[in-house]
Amino acid sequence: MRNLRIVGSVIAAVLIAGAVAAFAITWRPAIAAIDPPAPQSFDTALVKRGRDLAAIGNCNDCHTVRGGQNFAGGLPVPTPFGTIFSSNITPDAETGIGRWSEAAFRRAMRSGVNRDGQHLYPTFPYDHFTNVTDADDQALYAYLMTRQPVHAPARENQLSFPLDQRFVIAGWKLLFLRHGTYQPDSRQSAEWNRGAYLVEGLAHCGSCHTPRNALGAERASAQFAGGDVDNWHAYAINAQSPAPVPWDADALFAYLRDGWHPDHGVARGPMAQVVSNLSSVPPSDIRAIATYMADVFGAPTPDRKRQGEAVLAQVKSPAPQPSKTNAAGASIYAAACATCHETDRSLPYGGVNLALSTAIANSDPRNLANIVLSGVRAVEGEPSPIMPGFASSMDDGQITALLNYLRARFSNQPAWTGVEKTVETARRTQTVFLQTSPGPRNAPANATQRDKP
Amino acid sequence: MMTLKVNGHDHEIDADPDTPLLYVLRDDIKLNAAKFGCGLGQCGSCTVIVDGKAVLSCVTPLLLLEGKQVTTLEGLGTIEAPAPIQRAFMEEQAAQCGYCIAGMMMRAQALLQSNPKPTDEQIRAELEPHLCRCGTHMRILRAVHRAIRLMDTADASSTTHRSAQ
Numbered sequence: 001m002r003n004l005r006i007v008g009s010v011i012a013a014v015l016i017a018g019a020v021a022a023f024a025i026t027w028r029p030a031i032a033a034i035d036p037p038a039p040q041s042f043d044t045a046l047v048k049r050g051r052d053l054a055a056i057g058n059c060n061d062c063h064t065v066r067g068g069q070n071f072a073g074g075l076p077v078p079t080p081f082g083t084i085f086s087s088n089i090t091p092d093a094e095t096g097i098g099r100w101s102e103a104a105f106r107r108a109m110r111s112g113v114n115r116d117g118q119h120l121y122p123t124f125p126y127d128h129f130t131n132v133t134d135a136d137d138q139a140l141y142a143y144l145m146t147r148q149p150v151h152a153p154a155r156e157n158q159l160s161f162p163l164d165q166r167f168v169i170a171g172w173k174l175l176f177l178r179h180g181t182y183q184p185d186s187r188q189s190a191e192w193n194r195g196a197y198l199v200e201g202l203a204h205c206g207s208c209h210t211p212r213n214a215l216g217a218e219r220a221s222a223q224f225a226g227g228d229v230d231n232w233h234a235y236a237i238n239a240q241s242p243a244p245v246p247w248d249a250d251a252l253f254a255y256l257r258d259g260w261h262p263d264h265g266v267a268r269g270p271m272a273q274v275v276s277n278l279s280s281v282p283p284s285d286i287r288a289i290a291t292y293m294a295d296v297f298g299a300p301t302p303d304r305k306r307q308g309e310a311v312l313a314q315v316k317s318p319a320p321q322p323s324k325t326n327a328a329g330a331s332i333y334a335a336a337c338a339t340c341h342e343t344d345r346s347l348p349y350g351g352v353n354l355a356l357s358t359a360i361a362n363s364d365p366r367n368l369a370n371i372v373l374s375g376v377r378a379v380e381g382e383p384s385p386i387m388p389g390f391a392s393s394m395d396d397g398q399i400t401a402l403l404n405y406l407r408a409r410f411s412n413q414p415a416w417t418g419v420e421k422t423v424e425t426a427r428r429t430q431t432v433f434l435q436t437s438p439g440p441r442n443a444p445a446n447a448t449q450r451d452k453p
Numbered sequence: 454m455m456t457l458k459v460n461g462h463d464h465e466i467d468a469d470p471d472t473p474l475l476y477v478l479r480d481d482i483k484l485n486a487a488k489f490g491c492g493l494g495q496c497g498s499c500t501v502i503v504d505g506k507a508v509l510s511c512v513t514p515l516l517l518l519e520g521k522q523v524t525t526l527e528g529l530g531t532i533e534a535p536a537p538i539q540r541a542f543m544e545e546q547a548a549q550c551g552y553c554i555a556g557m558m559m560r561a562q563a564l565l566q567s568n569p570k571p572t573d574e575q576i577r578a579e580l581e582p583h584l585c586r587c588g589t590h591m592r593i594l595r596a597v598h599r600a601i602r603l604m605d606t607a608d609a610s611s612t613t614h615r616s617a618q
Binding site for chain 2: 067332340378386387388392
């Protein structure tokens with residue numbers, strides 16, 4: 001009897017301790033609401049710095065929905081767990097972050113907790129933003145609090161139980177959120193460290209370009225090995241890069257700043273928005289990102305370098321390659337693609353020679369299917385690259401024939417399998433992406449290119 | 454040799470399978486409503502309807518049209534009996550030089566066939582691939598809205614039905 005009582009009290013003690021621990025892990029206090037600060041109360045230089053940082057962070061891409069107001073949220077983000085809608089980060093007192101103090105903003109950036117003390121889903125990439133310094137958080141806060149307030153209530157996330165319970169996120173954080181601001185590497189240059197700070201932090205490149213595990217966290221062991229986002233494949237941007245010509249720091253700088261590079265083509269899909277934002281930030285920061293990422297890519301092997309040079313030589317003096325095995329694909333290419341992709345009109349207004357296309361060299365045909373179906377939209381009010389979509393004129397079988405032809409002719413990689421299924425899925429999902437994504441606002445070309453389309 | 458169905462008629466066409474539909478329409482069948490603008494699928498002036506969808510005929514090779522129904526502006530109505538979309542464009546005087554208008558009308562027609570009551574925003578988004586260098590955009594938008602009203606009336610149904618087949 002006494003033994004039973006002891007066992008009983010031990011169980012009770014364990015349960016209570018467990019409950020206390022669970023409470024400590026999951027519970028976060030609310031941070032007191034403030035009266036929305038007057039825009040004039042922020043230093044203009046600070047606001048300007050925040051503007052550049054917000055562009056590097058690509059904040060407007062997720063926090064704006066097509067046809068909606070800037071930063072007012074509402075963009076559906078499809079995840080393997082359900083659809084999560086981005087929040088309103090304008091300084092609206094009721095539906096935005098107008099009543100958030102700077103401390104509340106910093107806590108959200110660093111630990112993914114909102115002002116009320118609720119855990120935020122890691123679609124908001126605080127696993128990266130935890131690296132952002134106090135000074136940069138202050139500037140971002142100043143920038144966001146001086147935007148136009150927009151009344152836009154949050155949309156209900158579409159998640160099933162138990163993921164719709166926010167305390168579950170506390171467990172996720174316990175497993176995957178590593179706190180601690182970025183630690184510089186003293187063996188590297190200041191520029192490299194600046195780039196690393198931006199890439200690993202605010203720019204959160206890994207959110208798309210690093211594959212995720214079954215619980216939706218980035219796999220640390222496969223950093224930058226290529227990931228999935230919005231039914232696009234974000235290419236590997238490390239030594240496994242499928243780009244026909246290896247990337248280097250200069251090419252990365254030009255691509256990130258101008259949105260295109262003659263050896264790689266024009267940024268499109270979700271990356272179009274990224275380069276559109278980067279076109280307006282200080283070149284020194286883009287240079288830093290390029291320097292760090294070139295190191296992540298690593299110097300190409302002699303073999304890889306030779307292949308890249310061979311591709312560039314082939315592009316300069318192309319040999320006609322009539323296809324006997326895929327007549328349909330060849331004819332479609334000749335009539336629908338070659339008129340732009342095989343001309344002497346240079347990038348970004350001419351089409352890239354497809355031997356340089358990463359989409360065709362990549363192991364996953366999804367991006368190529370997306371681009372053939374939807375094309376490249378022109379940027380409103382700016383001379384910009386444009387490609388018509390072929391969703392209305394080609395059926396899945398015809399696009400499949402085209403994709404197989406392009407892979408055989410323009411890459412030295414083995415044929416894809418299951419292309420028709422990929423095309424079918426792409427047709428379904430791209431329609432959604434194009435209806436919700438805000439799309440780029442700046443033309444991806446630098447000012448000197450803009451006046452000669 | 455292939456059979457191309459245009460505006461309800463069969464045409465025997467002797468051309469390479471990679472010949473753009475636009476060339477066949479203009480040179481072989483002598484239907485000149487669809488215009489050659491850029492030849493790159495970037496301006497919209499060559500737009501026709503294929504199986505109910507607006508398609509850029511300058512970048513659509515013949516081989517994609519096996520067994521499909523092509524409708525050009527000539528297939529919508531005649532000078533004596535213009536289709537609602539044509540009447541609407543005339544009544545709003547929506548053409549200035551007119552080069553883009555055939556394409557504009559065809560995409561607007563395709564839109565109204567699939568969505569008889571589009572919003573202004575939907576019309577603008579749909580016509581986005583079309584360039585008009587004269588600046589007649591506001592009249593074009595008014596014309597599409599007028600066509601919506603015209604198509605609402607019974608006399609409009611015959612032409613829309615025909616092109617939808």
